[in-house]
Amino acid sequence: MLSKWRQISLVASALMLGLPLFVIVAALLALPLGGDFTTLSHLWDTVIPEYVRHSLLLMLGVAVGVITLGVGTAWLTTSCRFPGQRILSWALLLPLAMPAYITAYTYTGMLDYSGLVQTSLRDAFGWGYGDYWFPQIRSLGGAIVVLSLVLFPYVYLITRATFLQQSATTLEAGRSLGLSPWQCFWRIALPLARPAIVTGATLALMETLADYGTVQYFGVTTFTTGIFRTWYGLGDLTGALQLAGLLLAAVIALILIERWSRKQARYDQRNPRPAAPFQLRGSKAWLASAACWLPLLLGFILPALQLTSWSIERWQVWTDADFWQLAWNSFALAFTAALLVVTVALWLAYGRRQLPTKLVRTSVAFAGLGYAIPGLVIAVGLLVLLSGADQMIIAASESLFGWDPGLLLSGTLFALLFAYTVRFLSVALQTVQAGLAEIRPSMDEAARIHGYRPFQVLRAIHLPLLRPSVLTAIILVGVDVLKELPATLVLRPFDFNTLAVRAYEMAGDERLADAGPPALMMVMVGLIPVILLSRAMLKSQQHALKEQDFVPVTA
Amino acid sequence: MRLPQMQKLLSLSALALAFSASIANAATVNVYSARKEALIKPVLEQFSEKTGIEVRLLTGNGNALLARLENEGENTPADLFLTVDAGNLHRAAEADIFQPITDKSILSKVPSHLHGTDNLWIGLSLRARPIFYAKDRVDPSELSGYQDLAADKWDNNVCIRSSDNIYNQSLTAALIEHWGVEETESWARGLVDNFAKPPVGGDRDQIKAVAAGVCDLAVANTYYLGLMEASSDAEEREAASKVAIFWPNQTSFGTHVNVSGIGLTKHAKNKAAAQQLMDYLLSPEAQQWYAATNNEYPAVEGVEWSEPLQNWGQFKMDDLEMAVLGENNAVAVKLMNRAGWR
Numbered sequence: 001m002l003s004k005w006r007q008i009s010l011v012a013s014a015l016m017l018g019l020p021l022f023v024i025v026a027a028l029l030a031l032p033l034g035g036d037f038t039t040l041s042h043l044w045d046t047v048i049p050e051y052v053r054h055s056l057l058l059m060l061g062v063a064v065g066v067i068t069l070g071v072g073t074a075w076l077t078t079s080c081r082f083p084g085q086r087i088l089s090w091a092l093l094l095p096l097a098m099p100a101y102i103t104a105y106t107y108t109g110m111l112d113y114s115g116l117v118q119t120s121l122r123d124a125f126g127w128g129y130g131d132y133w134f135p136q137i138r139s140l141g142g143a144i145v146v147l148s149l150v151l152f153p154y155v156y157l158i159t160r161a162t163f164l165q166q167s168a169t170t171l172e173a174g175r176s177l178g179l180s181p182w183q184c185f186w187r188i189a190l191p192l193a194r195p196a197i198v199t200g201a202t203l204a205l206m207e208t209l210a211d212y213g214t215v216q217y218f219g220v221t222t223f224t225t226g227i228f229r230t231w232y233g234l235g236d237l238t239g240a241l242q243l244a245g246l247l248l249a250a251v252i253a254l255i256l257i258e259r260w261s262r263k264q265a266r267y268d269q270r271n272p273r274p275a276a277p278f279q280l281r282g283s284k285a286w287l288a289s290a291a292c293w294l295p296l297l298l299g300f301i302l303p304a305l306q307l308t309s310w311s312i313e314r315w316q317v318w319t320d321a322d323f324w325q326l327a328w329n330s331f332a333l334a335f336t337a338a339l340l341v342v343t344v345a346l347w348l349a350y351g352r353r354q355l356p357t358k359l360v361r362t363s364v365a366f367a368g369l370g371y372a373i374p375g376l377v378i379a380v381g382l383l384v385l386l387s388g389a390d391q392m393i394i395a396a397s398e399s400l401f402g403w404d405p406g407l408l409l410s411g412t413l414f415a416l417l418f419a420y421t422v423r424f425l426s427v428a429l430q431t432v433q434a435g436l437a438e439i440r441p442s443m444d445e446a447a448r449i450h451g452y453r454p455f456q457v458l459r460a461i462h463l464p465l466l467r468p469s470v471l472t473a474i475i476l477v478g479v480d481v482l483k484e485l486p487a488t489l490v491l492r493p494f495d496f497n498t499l500a501v502r503a504y505e506m507a508g509d510e511r512l513a514d515a516g517p518p519a520l521m522m523v524m525v526g527l528i529p530v531i532l533l534s535r536a537m538l539k540s541q542q543h544a545l546k547e548q549d550f551v552p553v554t555a
Numbered sequence: 556m557r558l559p560q561m562q563k564l565l566s567l568s569a570l571a572l573a574f575s576a577s578i579a580n581a582a583t584v585n586v587y588s589a590r591k592e593a594l595i596k597p598v599l600e601q602f603s604e605k606t607g608i609e610v611r612l613l614t615g616n617g618n619a620l621l622a623r624l625e626n627e628g629e630n631t632p633a634d635l636f637l638t639v640d641a642g643n644l645h646r647a648a649e650a651d652i653f654q655p656i657t658d659k660s661i662l663s664k665v666p667s668h669l670h671g672t673d674n675l676w677i678g679l680s681l682r683a684r685p686i687f688y689a690k691d692r693v694d695p696s697e698l699s700g701y702q703d704l705a706a707d708k709w710d711n712n713v714c715i716r717s718s719d720n721i722y723n724q725s726l727t728a729a730l731i732e733h734w735g736v737e738e739t740e741s742w743a744r745g746l747v748d749n750f751a752k753p754p755v756g757g758d759r760d761q762i763k764a765v766a767a768g769v770c771d772l773a774v775a776n777t778y779y780l781g782l783m784e785a786s787s788d789a790e791e792r793e794a795a796s797k798v799a800i801f802w803p804n805q806t807s808f809g810t811h812v813n814v815s816g817i818g819l820t821k822h823a824k825n826k827a828a829a830q831q832l833m834d835y836l837l838s839p840e841a842q843q844w845y846a847a848t849n850n851e852y853p854a855v856e857g858v859e860w861s862e863p864l865q866n867w868g869q870f871k872m873d874d875l876e877m878a879v880l881g882e883n884n885a886v887a888v889k890l891m892n893r894a895g896w897r
Contacts, residue, residue, distance in 0.1 A: 046892040112756075114763040114794060128768050138755040219717055219755025221897055229719055232618050233888040235646050313787060380622055387626035394630060407630050411623075490619040494585065494611040494632070497592065505591040505614065513787070514593075 007360055010351035014363035017344070020381030020422050021248065021369055027238055028245030039230060039239035047226060055223040057140060058147070058215070059205050065148025066204040069295045070155025071197055075185055076292055078163040079171075080278045082285035088292045089160075090535055095299030096153040096476070097526030099483040099500065101213030102519045103299070104146050105507055106306040108217070111137040138218045146218075147208055149299035154207075154476070155200030158434060161468060162196035163189060165438065181278045195437065198258060199430050205254075206372035206426065209247065213485065213504075223247055224374050237380070244377045251372040255365070304523060310516025317517040323502075326518065330482055330498040331525050333413075337420040338478035342470060344421055345428035353436055354454065364429070371426035375419070376486035382419050383490065386410035412493055419487040424480050428473040435469025436462075479526045499525070583609040584828040587624065589617030589638035590815060594849050601844075602835045608828050617643040624652045624820065634823040635832065637679070639815040640721045642728065645881015648675040653818040658830050664837045665854045669814055672878045676818035679836055680845055681852040683872065684726055684811045686801045687773045687780070689765050700804035701730060701811070704772065705745025713749040714761040714773040718891035722758070722776060726811050727891060728883035729875055733808050736890065743894035754897055759783060766794035773798075781850030781863045802870035809873040813880065814854065 076082070077089040111117055111134075118134055121127065136142065166189060174188045190197075212224045223243070231240035280288050317323050352364045370378055386409040397405050409415060439462060447457045463470075485500045492501070499522040506515035588595050592614045599610040613620070617638040624631055624647075636652065638644055647653060653675040656662060662674060669678030686704070688695065697708075704713050716723065730739045751770035758775035762783065765773045783795035802810045817836065823829050835841055839858050846853040847861035852872075 042889055042892070046889075108756075112760070112763075113767045113769060114760075114790070119790065136752075138753075216719070217756075219753055219897065225719065229888070232721070233719065233724060234885050235618075235649075236885075237622065376616075376619065379619070383623055383626045387628065387630075390630060391628065407627060407632065410627065411632065486619075489615045490623060492613070492615075494613045497614075501614075502592075505593065511782070 003355060006351065007355050007357065010348065010355065010360050011363045013344075014348060014360075014367040017367040017422055017425060018363070018369070019385055020378050020419075021366070021373065023381035023384050024241050024244045024248055024373070024377065027241035028249075030238075039234060039236050040242055043226065043230065043239070043243070047221070047229075051221055051223045051226040054140060054221055055209065058143060058220065058222055059208055061140075061144030062147045062151065062208045063201055063205060065144060066152040066155045067197060067201055069148060069152035070200055070204075071159050071190070071193070073152075073292050073295060074156045074160040074163055075189060076288050078160055078277075079181070079185070079189070080280050080288055082280040082288045084289050084293065088289075088296065090531065091296055091300075092156050092292065093153050093475075093530050094296065094527065095150050096157075096479050097482075097523045097530050098150055098300055098303055099213070099485075099503075099519070099522065100147055100150040100207075100211060101217060101485075101507075102307070102503065102515075102522075103150050103303045104143075104214045104217050105512055105515065105519075106303040107137055107142070107146060109306060109512055110302075111135075140218075140220050143215055143218045143220045146214055147204075147211065149295060151204035151207055152295060152299070154203045155197060157472060157476075158196045158200040158203075158431065159193050161434075161472070162193045166192055196434060199434050202255070202258065203371070203427060203430060206251065209251065209372045210374045212374055212376070223250075227374060227377065241377070241380070244373060248369060248373060251369060304520070307516050307520040307523065310513045311520045313513050314517050317514075323517065323521070326497055326499050326502055327521050327525055329496060330500070330522065333416070333498065334478045334481040334525075337417055337424075337481040338474045340417055341421050341424050341477045342428045342432070342473045345425055345432050345473060346470070348425075349429055349432045349436055350458070352433075367422075368426035368429045370422040371424065373423075374486060375423055375484055375488075376490060378422050379419055379487040379490040382415060382422065382487075383410060386415050386418070410491070413496075415491040416488065419491055420477075420481050420484065423484070423487060424477045427476045427480060431469050431473040431476060432466070435466045435472075439465050475529055478529050482522060482526050582607060582828065583611055584634050584825045584832050585611045585632045586613070586635045586637060586832075587620045587633045588612060588614050588636075589620060589643065590614070595637070595845075597848075598836070598841050598844055599832075601841070602832055605835070606831060608831065610832065618646075621647050621650060621652070625650050629822045631820060631822055632824070633820050634825045634829040635817055636820055637815070637817040639813075640725055641814050641816075641877040641880035642721050642725050642884040643881075644671055644676045644814070644816045644818070645878055645884070647818065648672060648878075648881070652821055654821045654823070656819055656830075656833070658834070661830065661833050661837060666856065666874075668874050668876050669816070669854055670877075671816070671818065676816045677833070677837075678814035678816045678854040678877065680815050680842075680849070680854050681812045681872070682815070682849075683777045683802075683852065683870070684722055684774060684813065685777065685870075686803050687762055687765055687775055687798045688801050689768070689771050690797055690799050692768075693771050695799070695801050698772075698801050698803070700807065701726075702742065703803075704749065704774065705742045706749075707745075709749050709772055711749065711751050712771045713746060714751055714764045714770040715746070715754055716756060716758060716761055716775075717754045718888070718896040722813065723774075723896075724884055724887050724891070725813050725880045726774070727887040728880045729811050729873060731883045731887060731890070732875060732879050736886065740890050740894055743891055743896055747894055747896050762798055763791075763794050766797040777864075777867060778850035780867075781861075784863060800867050802868075804873075805871050808875070809871040812852070812872045814877050815851070816877075 073088070073092050077085055077092065109115055113134070121132065170188055170192070171184055174184045179187065210224065212228060215222045215225060227240045227243045227247070230236050230243060311318070348364045348367065352360055390407045390409050393408055394404055397403055443461055444457055447461055452460065483500060485504050488498055489501060489504070499518045502518040503515045503522060506518070586599070592612065596612060599612060602608065603610050617640070620636065620638070621643070624633060624636060636647060638647065648671050653671070655674045656677055661677065662670065665677055671677070686698065686701070688698065703709060718724065727739060727743065730742065734742070752764065758779040759782065761773035761775050762779060764770055777800065780795055780798070780800065783791045786792055804810060817833060819826065819829055819833070836845065837855055839855065842853040842855045842858045846858070850861060850863055852860065852864060
C-alpha cells in the first residue's frame, strides 16, 4: 500500500517536471489531428535536410572530441604519475566554468581574419587576404573544436571517478599477464568504464544538441537554428515547437539505442586499493603532461587570458556596485537551483532504484529529457503552463477574496527555478544514478536484513558512498545554471539580471570587450565551486576507497 | 508549534505583497524592452528623476518577451513594450497585445509612416542599412543601389550576414514591396552567388571583412560603423577608416531604414504614467540621447543628429510604411530559404 502511494507520488512528480515537454509533444501530436503542415513542409523541402546533416556531423565530431580528450586525460591523471599530474587532476575541470559561447567569442576574436593571429601573419609576411590558407574558425569544424574543448570535462569527471574506483586486482591481473600500460587501458580499464564514458558523452551530446549560442555565432545551421529561425523568422511558434518535438524524438531514440546496446551488463565494483600508478619518466612523462595541458590551455587558459585582457580594457566596470549585484544574483541563483535540482534528482533516482517498475522508470527517464531541449523552448513551454496556472489562481482568489494577487508563478523566481530543474535534472540524475549503480544491491539487502529501515540505509550506507556523486551533481548543475542564458532571459522577473544576461547583451551587440568583465566574473564565480568541490570530491573519493572492505570483482 | 508560525509568515508575506502592489500602483510604469539595458536604462532613470515615477525594466529577446506578453494576457504587469525592427513590432501588433495610442501630442511628434497600423505603436529611432565599400578598391560611381549586390560584376565580392538576422529579413521584405517576389528572389539568388564567404558573423564582421580585403562590398547597419569609429581598439578604428558608406537607390525608393519602436500594452495598468514615459521618450533631449547612444537617427524631425551621423551625410530614406516590413517578413524568410541564403 505504502509503495503504491510512493509510486504514484514518484510518477506524479516526474511528470510534473516533464510538463513543459508535454507542451512540445502536444504540438507534434496535434499535427496528424488536422494540424498545419505548411511550415513544416516548406522547411522540409528547403532547409531541414541540411540542418539534420549538420547536427549529425556536429554530434559525431563532438562525441569523438570529448571522448578522446575526456577519457585520455582521465586515464593519464589517474593511472600515471608525471609532472603536473596533481594540479591537472582538478584543473582539467576548469573548462566547465567557461560557457561555450564565450569561448566561441574569444576564439573568433583571436583567429578571425581581422583577429590578432591573422593580422600579425599578414603584417609579418606582407600577405593580403587570399594569399595564404588559414582555417575558418566560424565553421562546423570550429564549432566541433570549441564544443569539445568546453564539454570534455563531463566525460573526464565521470570517467575519472570510475577509473579511481576500478579494482586494482583486475588491472594487476592484467599486468601480471604481461599487458603494457596501453594494453591495460584498452583491454581492461576502458571496457569497464564504458557506462561512465557513455554517461559523460551523453551529457555532452545533449548539451551540443541544445546549443544555440555557439552554432549561431559560427553560422552553422543545425536543428536548433531551425527551431529559432522558424520562431523568429517565420513568427511561427507552433512550427518551432513541432521541430522541437522532432528533436525530442531523436533524443529519445538516442537514449533507447544506448540502453539497448548496454543490455543487462552490470558493471558495479568497488575495491579498497587504488591500483598502483605507472610512474612515467623522461619523454613519456613530458608527453603525458603535454597531452593533459593542451586541452586545459585551449579550453580554459587562452580564453580566460583573452577575457582578462578585455576586462582590463574595461576596468571601470569593476568599481560599479550594480556589477557586483549581478555577480551575487548569479551566484545565489546557481546555488539555490543546484541544491533544489540535486534534491529532486536524489528523490527520483532513489524511487527508481527501490521501485523499479516500468512506469516509474519511464516517467523518471521522461523527466530527464529536458537537457537536450534548448532552454528557450523549455521556457516557452513553461510560460504557457505557468501563465495558465496563474490565471486560475487569480480567478479563484478574486472569487474567494475579491483580491487579485497578480502573477505568482510566472514572472517570479519560481518560474526560473522550475525551468532550471526541467533543463538540468538530467545532469544531476545521471550523475547520481551513476553513483547509485556502483553501490551493489547486495549492500542494501545486507543492511535490510540487519533491520535497517530504508531511510537508515540511505543515511548509513548510501550517503557516505554517494557523497562524491552528489557533490559532482551540485557542481555540474550549479555551473550550468550560472552559464544558462535563454531561459533566464525569458523567465526572469523585473530588474533582475545575471552575469550571463549582461555578457550576452554586450556580445550580442558585438561589443566583445564590454562582454569581457561579466564573462570573466561568471568564470570566476564558477571557478570557486569547481575548485573547492572538486578537491573535496577527490579527497572523499580516496577516503571512501580506504574505508571500503574488500569486494571481489563482479563485472 | 509549526503551523501557527507558518500562518504568521504567510499572512505577513501576503501583507507585504499587498503593500508592494499598492505602492507599485501609485507611481510606476513597467517596461518590457528588447533594446539592451545599456541602451535604454539611463534615459529611463532620467525620466524617473524628473517625474518621480519609478520605471521597472525587463530586457530580453523581442520574440521571447512577446511570447511572455501573450501568455500573461490580461495579467501582464507590462505597460509598455519596446522592441527593435518593424518586423517584430508588426508581430506584436498582430498578436493583439497593443492598444492604439490616442494621445495626439505623442502621435504628432513622429511622421506617420513611422506609426504602426492603427497607431498601435510608434517609432523611436531609425537605423539605416546601406552598402559599405572599400575606399581603395571601389569607385562609388560604379554603384547605384541594392540591385548591384546581385550583379555579375561583384562576383565573389559581397559580404553580408546570415538570413537569420531580422535586419536582412526586413531589407528583403522592403525589396519585395518595391520589386515584387519574383524579382527579389532572383536578386537573392544573385546575391548568394556573389558571396565572398559564408554568411557568418555580425554586421561589424562584414565591415571588417571589407577592410581586410575579403570582399569589396558589404551590407550592414550604420551604427556598427559608428561603434568601430569610436572603438578603444586602434585596429578597429583603422578598419573603420578603410571603408565608406554608399547610400543606395537615391534616385529611386531610397536607402532601407528600420525602426525601434514602442507601444502601449492592451492591458496596461498604469496607462497615464506609460503615456507620460512615451511622451518623454519623444522629447528632444531624450531623442537626442536615445539615438546618439547607438548611432541611430532620431524619429522626431528637427532633433540634432549626433556627430558621426552628420559626418556620414544626408541621404534619402525609404519612406515605406513600416508596417509593410512586418507584413512581408514571413514571405521574405521563405524566399531566402529557397534562394539558399543561409
